[in-house]
Amino acid sequence: MIEPRSLQRQSRRLSRLLQFKLGAKGQTLAARHRGVGRYLPHKVRRDLATLEQAETMMGHPKLAMRVDAAKVDAAYRRAHAHLDGVSRHARLKAYLLNVGAVVAFNLVVVATCVILYAKWRGWV
Incomplete structure (x- = not known):
């Protein structure tokens, strides 16, 4: 017991x-x-x-x-x-890297969409 x-x-x-x-x-x-x-x-x-x-x-x-x-x-x-x-430090680092990766991916997607739209409209 x-x-x-x-x-x-x-x-x-x-x-x-x-x-x-x-x-x-x-x-x-x-x-x-x-x-x-x-x-x-x-x-x-x-x-x-x-x-x-x-x-x-x-x-x-x-x-x-x-x-x-x-x-x-x-x-x-x-x-x-x-x-x-x-480790709190490692968890914070991983979180910040994940947020940075998401932001970078979203910027690439938005930039690609803007370029495709500009091509479609004949601006580029």
């Missing part, structure tokens, strides 16, 4: 990591997990769901005995390892 304080400590750590690394909003791990779900790999989302379920089960004495400590600990370690590897 896992200690409730240990589980709460793990949840708080992951919640803080979600907030700092991914900018998640919310007060609890569940709320922050819902906010950034699409930015996480499926396995990490599953691990966070395991921790959320264990945290819910710890609120009931009989269900608390059914929590698999090894499974919860493994889920915590995997989620923590992934979130430690996330």
Whole structure:
């Protein structure tokens, strides 16, 4: 059986990591997990769901005995390892590169359309 304080400590750590690394909003791990779900790999989302379920089960004495400590600990370690590897700088750089690529593509499309229109009208 896992200690409730240990589980709460793990949840708080992951919640803080979600907030700092991914900018998640919310007060609890569940709320922050819902906010950034699409930015996480499926396995990490599953691990966070395991921790959320264990945290819910710890609120009931009989269900608390059914929590698999090894499974919860493994889920915590995997989620923590992934979130430690996330770099805010790299995410910002990737975002800015994506925006730049979209703007450049749109400029090329607009320029092509203007040139084709000018040719069609006989201006060029």
